Amino acid sequence: MRRKYLLFILITPLMLGFTWGFFAHQNINRLAVYTLPSGMIRFYKNNIQYITEHAVDPDKRRYADTAEAARHFIDTDRYGNAPFDSIPQKWKDAANKYTEHTLFENGIVPWQIERTYYALVRAFVMRDSIRILRLSADLGHYIGDAHVPLHTTENYNGQLTGQTGIHGFWESRLPELFHKEYDFLVGRAQYISDPLKDAWAIVRKAQSHKDSVLLIEARLNNTFPSSQKFSFSERNGRLERQYSEAYSRAYHDAMNGMVEAQMRSSVWKTGSYWFSAWVDAGQPDLKGLIKIEITTEEKEAQEKERQSYEKGKIIGRDEN
Ligand SMILES: [Zn+2]
Numbered sequence: 208m209r210r211k212y213l214l215f216i217l218i219t220p221l222m223l224g225f226t227w228g229f230f231a232h233q234n235i236n237r238l239a240v241y242t243l244p245s246g247m248i249r250f251y252k253n254n255i256q257y258i259t260e261h262a263v264d265p266d267k268r269r270y271a272d273t274a275e276a277a278r279h280f281i282d283t284d285r286y287g288n289a290p291f292d293s294i295p296q297k298w299k300d301a302a303n304k305y306t307e308h309t310l311f312e313n314g315i316v317p318w319q320i321e322r323t324y325y326a327l328v329r330a331f332v333m334r335d336s337i338r339i340l341r342l343s344a345d346l347g348h349y350i351g352d353a354h355v356p357l358h359t360t361e362n363y364n365g366q367l368t369g370q371t372g373i374h375g376f377w378e379s380r381l382p383e384l385f386h387k388e389y390d391f392l393v394g395r396a397q398y399i400s401d402p403l404k405d406a407w408a409i410v411r412k413a414q415s416h417k418d419s420v421l422l423i424e425a426r427l428n429n430t431f432p433s434s435q436k437f438s439f440s441e442r443n444g445r446l447e448r449q450y451s452e453a454y455s456r457a458y459h460d461a462m463n464g465m466v467e468a469q470m471r472s473s474v475w476k477t478g479s480y481w482f483s484a485w486v487d488a489g490q491p492d493l494k495g496l497i498k499i500e501i502t503t504e505e506k507e508a509q510e511k512e513r514q515s516y517e518k519g520k521i522i523g524r525d526e527n
Contacts, residue, residue, distance in 0.1 A: 227351045227473075228379030229263045234386065235473045236262035236347040242396040242478030247485055250493035254340050261344035262351075271508075271515035278349060280314040280358040283414050290414070296407050316353045317406040323349060324402040324484055331488030336496035346484075347477040353406060354469045354476075359414040365421060373424055376450050381459050381466050384452065389467045393475040396482035409476060416465055423461045431457060 227235070237259040240251040251258060268275040283290035286305075295301045298318045301310055310318075323346045330338035357363050357374050365373035382389075399405045428436070431454055438451040450458075459466060485491070 227355060228375070228383060229266075231378060231382040231386075231470060232262040232266075232348055232351050233259045234382075235351045235470065235477055236344060238391050238393075238474045239347055239396075239477035239481065242393060242475060243482060244396065246490060247482065247493060250336075250496070251343075251481075254336075257340050258344050258347070261341065262348055264341075265345055265348045267516040268512055270518070271512040277311045277315050278319040279316060279352045280363065281316050281410060282313045282361040282363070283359045283410070284361055285313045291407070291411055296403060314358075316349055316358065317403065317410050320346065320349050320353060320406040320409075320480070321403040324480055327481070327484040328487045331485050331491055334491050334493075334496050339496070343481050346480055347473075350406075350409065350477045350480060351473045353409045354413050354473045356413045356416040356420045356469075359410055360417050362421065365424070368421060368425065370421060370424055370428070372450075373421070376424075376455070376458070377420055377466065380450055380455055382470060384455050385459055385466070386470070389470060391471065391474060393471050393478075396475070396478035398486055399476075399479050399483040402480065402483065405476070405480075409472070412472075413469065416469070419462065419465070424458055427454070427458055427461060 237255060240248065240255050240258060243251055265275065265278065269279075283294070286294050295304055296317075298310075298321075323342055327339065327342040327346055330342050352358050355378050357365075357377060362368060363374055365371055435451055436454045437448050439446050439448055441447070485493075
């Protein structure tokens with residue numbers, strides 16, 4: 208029995224090791240399409256399958272590209288107890304204060320949102336359909352990640368507080384179990400005048416939930432019958448351990464709508480960033496866009512990514 212138990216522990220991180228889960232990321236991008244105004248929605252609807260499927264490309268890239276990992280999180284606690292008073296919002300100012308090396312070490316998600324946003328504006332100006340779709344999918348991914356409280360802390364998987372596994376629990380297991388109860392009518396996309404400032408506001412909000420995410424689970428763990436905390440199921444001939452539905456329900460309800468609120472905001476913000484990029488590009492006509500084929504180098508890079516992903520070894524931090 209003991210040996211088997213060890214086996215479950217080894218398998219579990221592999222099953223949970225994706226940001227927001229593939230499921231949530233794909234739904235965030237897909238649902239964001241419906242927030243768009245009439246000048247945009249037809250193009251995005253025609254390509255909704257691409258936008259949905261490629262919502263998880265940035266996570267796949269982490270298997271091939273060492274620079275990718277830092278783009279998905281920011282460990283705000285490494286900047287002290289009041290990080291938002293000390294981290295300058297602009298990259299240059301922050302790099303001058305802390306060095307670029309430190310910024311990359313601690314994660315760069317707000318700046319990655321900004322950078323992807325301006326790349327998307329340029330793609331709209333060029334009316335390059337493939338680039339617009341690829342960058343829209345990426346941007347939705349980073350915006351989604353910035354909404355996850357555990358993407359704002361060095362205790363990103365509860366590993367410092369004896370709660371290892373909580374990362375995938377919060378962002379994969381819970382939305383997969385309970386999304387049918389969520390209200391995803393988030394309204395229309397709204398213009399964002401300062402993409403960087405907004406990205407920081409998203410991170411600040413996520414970070415404000417971080418303590419609750421950890422403390423509520425710790426409290427539940429102390430009161431919930433431990434024999435009912437996990438359930439086991441067989442997949443591909445192997446036993447897998449997961450947080451039981453009863454435990455998941457208790458945790459989810461104790462957070463009082465937080466997962467739903469963060470997912471709704473991810474959808475709405477993703478649509479709003481896409482819309483704003485289109486406005487900033489001068490509202491180009493999206494009918495009859497130019498389809499610029501990707502270059503051989505880009506094709507080769509993508510193939511390399513696919514192969515590394517299939518080999519399944521993340522470079523740098525996993526669980527983020
Ligand atoms: Zn991610």
